Amino acid sequence: MTDEKPKKHKRTQQVFTLLVEVGRKDGDGLPDGSTGAALMCYAAGVDEDEAVRETVALLKHADLAPLEVTGYGTLQERLAEGHDISDEEKDLMDRALAENSVVVAQTTTFYQDA
Template identity: 65%
Template sequence: MAAKDQPVFTLLVEAGRKPGDGLPEGASGAALLCYAGGVDEAEAVRETVAVLRQAGLSVLDVTGYGTADERHAQGHEIDAQEAGLMARAAAENAVIVAQVTPFFDDATGG
């Protein structure tokens, strides 16, 4: 199967801190919304974890949300921008990081 014929999966990755990870100072970690192709979701997860580790991130957990068709069946709305990023992931056989949301501890110490 050619790479661009593979389904693209939506993945939510939780990352912890690691020296040189590029996350903002004071962040305790981050959530990354990613799109990655694969023959199945397990392959997409493996590829995403490998790419993020190469980028210096400490991957803690990955939650899969399925393909666009699976997400539509669950009632998720996929806007044009998101569909475009999924198409890019398929066309480039790449892991696309669409959004990074840093986590900050809200501890007030008191």
């Protein structure tokens, strides 16, 4: 009988592209008169579910109100689908992976039409 523990498979971190729609909340820092925003994020995780959980937690901690998250996959998945990905975007993905973090790359603020 051996005391060896089963080997854990190290799951590799990947970066996922996520589009997060946020609503309004007191102290959210969004411009006056806006109704919410869309945030393009690059998030590290062992799978997309983890990347989404981490992103939502981070945005809530920043006093934002996440409403919906749309996943666009990893760099490899996006390239396979024919997405045009700039070097700047790849650099931001590399940063998210190196820092095991969430990078908010772009914010588009929404306004209600009058």
